[in-house]
Amino acid sequence: MRAEGTALVTGASRGIGRAVAVELANRGFDVVATMRRPEDGKDLPAEVTAGAGSLTVQKLDVTDHHAITVPDELRVLVNNAGTEKPHPPFEATPMSLWREMYETNVFGLIEVSRRAIPALRAAGGGVLCNVTSSSILAPVPFYAPYRSSKAAVSAIGESLRAELAPLGIRVLEIMPGPIDTDMLAGSDRPPEAIEFDGYRDAAERYYEGRRGIEGMITSTADAANAIADAILDDSAPLRVACDPLAVGMLDGWRQSDDESFMQAMLPTWTG
Numbered sequence: 001m002r003a004e005g006t007a008l009v010t011g012a013s014r015g016i017g018r019a020v021a022v023e024l025a026n027r028g029f030d031v032v033a034t035m036r037r038p039e040d041g042k043d044l045p046a047e048v049t050a051g052a053g054s055l056t057v058q059k060l061d062v063t064d065h066h067a068i069t070v071p072d073e074l075r076v077l078v079n080n081a082g083t084e085k086p087h088p089p090f091e092a093t094p095m096s097l098w099r100e101m102y103e104t105n106v107f108g109l110i111e112v113s114r115r116a117i118p119a120l121r122a123a124g125g126g127v128l129c130n131v132t133s134s135s136i137l138a139p140v141p142f143y144a145p146y147r148s149s150k151a152a153v154s155a156i157g158e159s160l161r162a163e164l165a166p167l168g169i170r171v172l173e174i175m176p177g178p179i180d181t182d183m184l185a186g187s188d189r190p191p192e193a194i195e196f197d198g199y200r201d202a203a204e205r206y207y208e209g210r211r212g213i214e215g216m217i218t219s220t221a222d223a224a225n226a227i228a229d230a231i232l233d234d235s236a237p238l239r240v241a242c243d244p245l246a247v248g249m250l251d252g253w254r255q256s257d258d259e260s261f262m263q264a265m266l267p268t269w270t271g
């Protein structure tokens with residue numbers, strides 16, 4: 001697709017969303033960078049340097065369904081807003097944690113997309129891009145709420161890929177690996193499961209493995225560059241990685257059968 005028209009990014013206050021908003025504006029889109037607190041984006045228009053597109057900041061909390069507005073015509077939607085929560089064992093995870101996770105990562109994304117699809121249609125088609133996670137390819141313990149919320153979005157994207165193709169809307173799923181953001185920094189700690197009887201060993205092993213990603217962390221600018229490339233590439237596959245670690249995982253997953261891929265990873269957590 002050509003880099004022109006309006007693009008809306010959710011969760012653009014910081015992290016991947018912020019970098020994607022700037023990158024899409026630099027490529028030529030008129031970007032609506034949305035966020036819960038618009039004051040977080042006051043310096044954002046000045047970060048656009050290429051002069052090709054533009055960037056405006058708009059308030060949007062994806063969980064505040066009644067307040068969601070999208071431009072009348074939209075060429076690109078990037079569903080990036082996401083949250084991560086503490087990681088107790090499954091048996092000790094309260095329903096409130098599941099609900100909070102799904103309110104943002106799943107129901108918020110659904111409502112934004114529902115409203116954006118008519119705008120994408122009005123523009124004659126475009127790209128609906130969901131940011132999930134490469135972690136859904138691996139049997140990561142203590143991450144069931146986060147991973148399952150992202151897997152739900154992945155399945156939604158598969159259906160939408162078929163449903164929206166006749167309308168000229170291409171669906172894209174970005175599956176990041178470790179990207180240098182607050183969310184990643186916040187995950188640099190043992191999961192809360194370490195405090196629970198019977199789960200300490202697995203939690204320690206998980207954290208040991210987590211520390212192994214140091215040196216494999218990708219900058220938000222590089223991730224945003226890869227995401228913008230995939231948005232503009234009409235021949236891109238449904239699932240795209242935006243960093244070397246996730247590229248390797250996605251390639252391994254594609255080349256292996258599901259069970260062999262899982263079996264290869266299980267010893268990391270089961271010893």
Ligand SMILES: NC(=O)c1ccc[n+]([C@@H]2O[C@H](COP(=O)([O-])OP(=O)(O)OC[C@H]3O[C@@H](n4cnc5c(N)ncnc54)[C@H](OP(=O)(O)O)[C@@H]3O)[C@@H](O)[C@H]2O)c1
Pocket residue numbers: 010011012013014015016017035036037040060061062063080081082083104108131132133134135175176177178179180181182183184
């Ligand atoms: N970083 C990684 O390594 C990594 C890996 C895999 C997947 N991801 C995914 O990539 C996406 C971006 O993550 P990130 O690493 O950039 O995280 P981040 O730095 O924590 O940023 C998260 C963004 O989502 C926004 N957000 C949270 N709840 C929201 C809501 N209810 N409405 C609107 N915006 C909301 C945050 O806004 P506030 O500033 O208002 O909190 C922030 O802008 C997420 O979907 C995440 O799951 C990240």
